[in-house]
Amino acid sequence: MSKYGVNIDRKWQKKWEETKLYKFNKDRVDKKLYCLEMFSYPSGSKLHVGHWYNYGVTDSWARLKRLQGYEVFQPMGFDAFGLPAENYAIKTGIHPQDSTLENIRTMEIQLRNMGAMFDWDYEIITCNPDYYKWTQWIFLKLYEKGLAYRKEAPVNWCPDCNTVLANEQVVNGLCERCSSEVTKKNLTQWFFKITEYAEELLEKLDQLDWPEKTKLMQKNWIGKSEGAQITFKIKGSEETFEVFTTRPDTLFGVTYVVLAPENPLVDKITTPKYKELVEEYQEKTKKLNEIDRLATTHEKTGVFTGSYAIHPITGKEIPIWIGDYVLATYGTGAVMAVPGHDERDFQFATKYQLPIVRVIKGYDEKDDLPYTGPGTLVNSEGFDGLDWEEGKKAIVNFLKTKNLGEFKINYRLRDWLVSRQRYWGAPIPIIYCDNCGIVPVPEEQLPVLLPYDVDFTPDGKSPLAKHHEFINTTCPTCGKAAKRETDTLDTFVDSSWYYLRYPDNKNEKEPFNKEWLNKMGPVDKYVGGPEHACMHLLYARFIHKALRDMGYIDFDEPFVSLVHQGIILGPDGNRMSKSKGNVISPDGYIESYGSDVFRMYLMFGFAYTEGGPWNDDGIKAIARFFDRIERLIDKFIELKNAGETKDTFDKEEKELNYALNYTIKSVGQDADKFQFNTSIARMMELVNSIYSYISSAKTINLSFLDTTMKKFVTILAPFAPHFSEELWEKLGQDYSVFNQKWPEYDPKALIKDTIELAVQINGKVRGKIEVDSGADEKTIEKLALEDEKVKGYIDGKTIRKVIVIKGKIINIVVS
Structure with missing residues (x-):
């Protein structure tokens, strides 16, 4: 089955789409779990391993929560404005809008083929007017409250990119994008007064379920x-x-x-x-x-x-x-x-x-x-x-x-400089009038549309300043001739509030409905790179708190729980880059093995928050594990068809039941903490235990084995969704495995009737004995001294002391 993984992928993706299996049910909002991955920038037309590591693996966590009874809200969109698309346009002559939207179309297909639970009804694209209209609205609200202001200030200036850079975008005196030497330049710029919230941004950090390192970085940045x-x-x-x-x-x-x-x-x-x-x-x-x-x-x-x-x-x-x-x-x-x-x-x-x-x-x-x-x-x-x-x-x-x-x-925190002297961004909704001064664009005139026909060749000035139809307007206050602001907004403004738009993305009257957002927010689990600690994550917290204080939302923080994924390195141990020739594309592996094998390798081959170097052998091992599962299902069906069974629950059943319940408990706990590698290891152990039971039991308890197989496939489902749907169908079960409940473990099944204890003689392990789990110390001592292997070490010697540590070990001291 696994060698036809792509066919299975398409089969179940089509079924999921037709049945709208993952459509968010608003009637169950009281059970909502908002799971969000940091959305991608469509600067390239292909998903890379980093996308898969973020989106595919987090989707497995979200699937676990669905099986545990949550109504999972998992949207997807694109952070579509920004410098890379504009630089690509300058280099190739392809308009940034055209290249960006084309890349988005390609990435949408690839993300759908990933088989994640994304509800595409809630998609947002930040370069679309129906989104940036509300980004401009937020700017105006901040301006009304005195949190957006304009002043002349020395800024980092990249002469090649011809734009202002944030401090974080300057590395060793060079532009992080083009490596040109950065200089200082005095410019009149727009700022957001993030310093107004410095104390709360600092104070509330300890209440968040975030990595301690990230919280410390923000604390130091706020200073x-x-x-x-x-x-x-x-x-x-x-x-x-x-x-x-x-x-x-x-x-x-x-x-x-x-x-x-x-x-x-x-x-x-x-x-x-x-x-x-x-x-x-x-x-x-x-x-x-x-x-x-x-x-x-x-x-x-x-x-x-x-x-x-x-x-x-x-x-x-x-x-x-x-x-x-x-x-x-x-x-x-x-x-x-x-x-x-x-x-x-x-x-x-x-x-x-x-x-x-x-x-x-x-x-x-x-x-x-x-x-x-x-x-x-x-x-x-x-x-x-x-x-x-x-x-x-x-x-x-x-x-x-x-x-x-x-x-x-x-x-230490300084106000957020949001002006950019570039084309591909949301226009700042401000008008300059000789008579009235700075005039905000009235809300009813939003969005201020970004014109398509613009010469965006960089020359040190805002490209919009060369577009006469855009720049020349009338003052909304006095009606006289006036000029528009020609700078665009930093793309971090777009991403600072996108999580608020997702749940209400089709609302044409407001950025989001307060009553609905208070039910949907905050984001319960947010997953993305640690490089955003002092930019995106800090900016989003500021915008959120400002909107709260203006009465638009009621909750204090945007992301209550945060996970940072590690980095998948090239096979040479270095960060992947085209120049080094060590970039790994997922496409070939998915074509060969299917998306589930690829997904599970990413979870098993790496500690999620650490990452590590790519190794082909790892994915081959996972493919063999899938083959082993498939053979196990076939063997079970064969046994079921044979019909030979027993009703008793003997030692063999108890041992398998222990393995099953231990797996349910361990996988549930570890996967919830994004410890997927240990979760998969436990499932591998369970498969071994099932094989051992089938081969060692004289007669199979088919009813018990049937329950075990169904629970195993349910446990496997978040990690291999397409494969598990196929197995579930093969077991003759009703669609879908994701409509099942995550199995609960039985604490009593984890108490063994017998336990194995090591026997030490003068501190060295010389044997093992099996005893009843409730045996007293005298019984354990007697069994240890009567063990044939132990006797060989103590015959003819004087026993000075026998120390029994119940449930752990027996130590016999001889001379």
Whole structure:
């Protein structure tokens, strides 16, 4: 049967489609389980192993939950806007809309051929107007609430892609897509105020069933710090600047301050003598990405501006430097340097021969500078002798009296830059009017359609700016001539709310119905790559909470449980890439073995959250396992037709019943935790036990074996859905195996009548005995001493002690 796997695949996929077996039943919403895989980007026309590993394996988990009585909602769609399609269009001349929709059509067929339970009635495609209309609506709602705003800011700019890049899209100073050197550029951009939700995004993480590593990554990315904000005046100027510090107790140790090179204040305060050096350093800094600048391994460099700040308490003059390790977009864009008590500042001060002052004395003698621990204030004028925690409060309270400081909580998280100077994305629904200023597009005029006939050849400007019919419009407020925003939205905006649209994807009046979404949400199980920890997963949580606060949904989090799949590597142990020639396509294997063999190999050959290198031998082993199952079913049917049976439930039946119930329990528990490899191992053991029972029993209990076979096929069904439907039909059962209930294990069947115990003599295992599971210690000792094999080791020797550990082992001490 298994060698005709593709034919079986098509047979049952056709049947499932005709009978609408997997159509979501809204009447059972009280039993809903929302299972969602991160949707794919249709940049290629073929599914690869990574798609299969995400979608096929998660589908097996969803099938398990269906058998356990849940009404599974498992939709599928496409994250269809974005840079790859546009770059492909530039390279080939094929319009991104044409290539994207063509790829989607191909991938839809392949996903259907996978045999997953996707309910295609709920499909969404983010580049379709009926979807991005509501993406634009969300933008407008955020704008109304002050959570979307526009400002000029330094951004990462890729000169080849001709667009802004997020910090996460810059790797070692290069664009992650084209490897061009990224520079800094000041542009007026649109931002989402994600920082408004920093505290809740942080606080609610511990309530989520997410991988601890992912939660830690988000915590570090949000980066909460408690401290003080202190104001410094500039000598001979009306200008001031603020610094944030977690150690205000070290304020008297400040010997210089450092501004970010791109801080607007730098150009105002730099003296003519240092102007050339400062400008040269600023240009050099533009070529560094922010992640590298903040890295602890990055050498700290800087340039003196020629100006001085005034210490807020002592009045001393403090030199103002610029340094690339300070960012204009992080904190206040300025830091106070305390080289005596900060390793980074110490290195900088040593390099540039700046003063180093001790203001904290440690509690023990090992407090060489730089000393970063707790202690007592010294060299701090009127605050000497205070414990460092007391010192923090006293110094900040003193600064408050002078309006030069206050307690504050700071976050590393920065607002989300959503403007993109590219074509293939959702247009930002904003109009600029000389008379009215910034005017949001009225809701009734949505969607702002993305025009098809656009010259998207990159030249550093938004392609939409070259489309006169698009850009020229009338102001909806005053009716005068006006211009449209020509930037498009970051594609992460599209994917930040798609899980909300799936359950109500045909709603033309609103993005989703609140009452219905409150029943369908949140997503119960979300599966996708760990690379999205600090982008998609964080952005989706922000958008969700903003919509909740605006009254559109009632639940707090989008994804209550999260699983990250590992990575299937090439046979050479490296990540798959066309350049390395190690890419594995699933198509040939599916053609040869069928989708179920391929699916089960992905589950058995790898620990799901880890992945590993591809190995052809593994899939061949699974194919042999399928053949073995098929022969077992044929043997059972042969025995059934022979009709010879017994009614008793003897030792052989009890042993098989133990194996069956142990498998039901183990597979249910392990598969629920995405431990599919151990689940399949247990099923293999059960098949061995059934074969052993058939070959060893003098007469078969056909009624018991019939029950066992039906339960086994039901257990197998989530892992091999097409194959199991075929087996179920062959057993003469009514369609479908997926309308059955997951079998419950009998705890009593897991208590064996007899157990096997190892017998040790002076610590070495010398034999094994079988005893009644309820036997007492004296009976066990007697049986051990009477065992013929054991006797051979103890005859003629003195038995000093016999130790019986019930249910585990017997140890005989002899001399």
